[in-house]
Amino acid sequence: MSAHEIEIILSRQLADCLSVPVFIVDPDGTLIFYNEPAEKILGQRFEDTGEMKVGDWGNDFHPHDKNGDPIPAEELPLVQTIYSHRPAHKTFWIKNFEGKAFEISVTSIPIVGRSKQFSGALAIFWDNNLKI
Amino acid sequence: MRIKLHGTRGAYPTSSKETRKLGGNTSCIEIIENNERLILDAGTGILEIDFDSYSTADRIDILLTHLHMDHIQGLGFFKPIFDPSKEIHIWGPGGSSYPLKDRLNKFLSPPLFPVMLRDIPSKLVIHELPNKPFQIGCYTITSKFICHPGPTVGFRIEVASKAVAYIPDHEPMLSRPHLFKEDNWISGFDLCANADLLIHDSQYSKEEYKHKVGWGHCTMKIAADLSKRAKAKRLVMFHHDPAQKDADRVKLFKEFKNTNSYDFPIELAVQGHKIKI
Numbered sequence: 001m002s003a004h005e006i007e008i009i010l011s012r013q014l015a016d017c018l019s020v021p022v023f024i025v026d027p028d029g030t031l032i033f034y035n036e037p038a039e040k041i042l043g044q045r046f047e048d049t050g051e052m053k054v055g056d057w058g059n060d061f062h063p064h065d066k067n068g069d070p071i072p073a074e075e076l077p078l079v080q081t082i083y084s085h086r087p088a089h090k091t092f093w094i095k096n097f098e099g100k101a102f103e104i105s106v107t108s109i110p111i112v113g114r115s116k117q118f119s120g121a122l123a124i125f126w127d128n129n130l131k132i
Numbered sequence: 133m134r135i136k137l138h139g140t141r142g143a144y145p146t147s148s149k150e151t152r153k154l155g156g157n158t159s160c161i162e163i164i165e166n167n168e169r170l171i172l173d174a175g176t177g178i179l180e181i182d183f184d185s186y187s188t189a190d191r192i193d194i195l196l197t198h199l200h201m202d203h204i205q206g207l208g209f210f211k212p213i214f215d216p217s218k219e220i221h222i223w224g225p226g227g228s229s230y231p232l233k234d235r236l237n238k239f240l241s242p243p244l245f246p247v248m249l250r251d252i253p254s255k256l257v258i259h260e261l262p263n264k265p266f267q268i269g270c271y272t273i274t275s276k277f278i279c280h281p282g283p284t285v286g287f288r289i290e291v292a293s294k295a296v297a298y299i300p301d302h303e304p305m306l307s308r309p310h311l312f313k314e315d316n317w318i319s320g321f322d323l324c325a326n327a328d329l330l331i332h333d334s335q336y337s338k339e340e341y342k343h344k345v346g347w348g349h350c351t352m353k354i355a356a357d358l359s360k361r362a363k364a365k366r367l368v369m370f371h372h373d374p375a376q377k378d379a380d381r382v383k384l385f386k387e388f389k390n391t392n393s394y395d396f397p398i399e400l401a402v403q404g405h406k407i408k409i
Binding site for chain 2: 001002003004005006007009010012013016017033113114115117
């Protein structure tokens with residue numbers, strides 16, 4: 001397996017240093033890295049799962065709207081960024097692995113390196129009840 | 133393939149007697165296969181190249197890892213650049229916004245340099261490195277962006293079944309003392325994989341690195357760990373700190389060797405040394 005592009009490697013190094021959940025996907029939507037705070041949402045460790053296909057991770061945190069209706073994977077910011085190669089943002093609810101629902105805002109950005117090629121996307125999950 | 137180390141020093145050239153053993157010239161190596169020459173980086177080491185030996189071809193190819201001064205400061209002073217019969221091909225990384233030529237022009241123009249790029253007597257051809265392997269004569273060249281401030285690449289040069297990897301400025305992991313455990317998350321890994329020779333940054337001691345995170349360089353241990361993970365067969369530690377006396381550098385290297393065990397040869401880069409692979 002070839003090494004990732006440098007902008008992806010540096011994204012992981014950044015994610016590794018952050019205390020907010022960060023997800024990184026490749027151009028196909030495969031979840032190639034999530035940091036320790038993100039592990040708490042998925043209820044799984046990256047060390048244990050390794051990479052996850054889009055169909056495997058998109059519903060793991062039960063995204064839903066304020067009425068409790070599920071949000072399909074294609075409406076999630078990260079998935080939208082994969083298709084559009086543009087930034088996306090959305091506020092919605094998720095359940096963590098303990099089943100507790102909370103409101104989050106997700107911002108995803110396309111990762112485009114110096115070669116101008118789309119290398120993947122990075123999303124930050126922000127817990128709207130978080131007080132810093 | 134023969135590799136000559138013409139400049140092994142990082143940051144700036146030094147002529148003090150305390151740095152003569154490892155050499156005071158900044159980054160430049162020459163690769164020779166039969167009568168074909170390839171030059172990697174154009175620090176002051178490029179001034180040591182004997183252009184009347186090995187190859188007298190009118191075409192000269194210089195591959196730049198990046199445009200930090202210690203990698204280009206010999207470019208405006210090496211003889212062939214003032215010879216109208218020479219065709220100098222300069223290859224370097226593209227940037228996000230400005231083309232390589234514009235960025236090089238900042239150095240090769242007044243007030244930093246007396247002659248404008250367009251007035252240089254030789255025929256200059258400037259190429260941005262492609263994002264795929266390419267060929268110059270007998271050499272197959274792969275470049276990849278690696279972790280170092282600004283657009284910076286490492287090179288893998290292959291001839292027949294031999295490969296040398298050259299990554300003189302590299303900080304594979306920012307602030308951590310170890311590499312990610314997955315190979316495909318390691319900056320520069322593909323360039324080093326199974327290389328017969330890896331010439332790699334190793335500027336800092338573990339203690340020094342703590343104060344220089346993000347400066348773009350790494351420790352001897354990270355360089356050796358990368359070499360081990362990539363199964364490179366021999367490691368040459370490059371880019372010596374000009375502020376460090378050779379005696380201190382050698383002492384540090386001995387301490388490193390005494391406290392770490394690797395099953396491949398590791399040595400400090402010495403200006404003037406020739407390596408055959």
